[in-house]
Amino acid sequence: MGLLMTLLIGFIVGVIAKFLMPGRDPGGFIITILLGIAGAFVAGYLGQAFGLYRSGEPAGFLAAIVGAMILLFIYRLAVGRREFPR
Numbered sequence: 001m002g003l004l005m006t007l008l009i010g011f012i013v014g015v016i017a018k019f020l021m022p023g024r025d026p027g028g029f030i031i032t033i034l035l036g037i038a039g040a041f042v043a044g045y046l047g048q049a050f051g052l053y054r055s056g057e058p059a060g061f062l063a064a065i066v067g068a069m070i071l072l073f074i075y076r077l078a079v080g081r082r083e084f085p086r
Helices: 002-020 028-049 061-080
Strands: none
Touching: 002 028, 002 061, 028 061
8 A cells, every 4th residue: 555655645746846846847747747756755765764754654745745856856957968969
């Protein structure tokens, strides 16, 4: 059940992260949602490592948003630097 909750929270967080970080995303809306899901997983694992969450417990909503925003920022830096030929 923890995995399903993390996916659901991640989906919602991806949408919120998109609205909190305005600007063009190189990957679009779907990539942002996937980064939100990944951010929820990262926040959950980091929270477990720091003793904030127990094993199998999904990350908190705010922690997942922060994780998604960090991943979205890193993604924009990595992909935004590439120049695409026209």
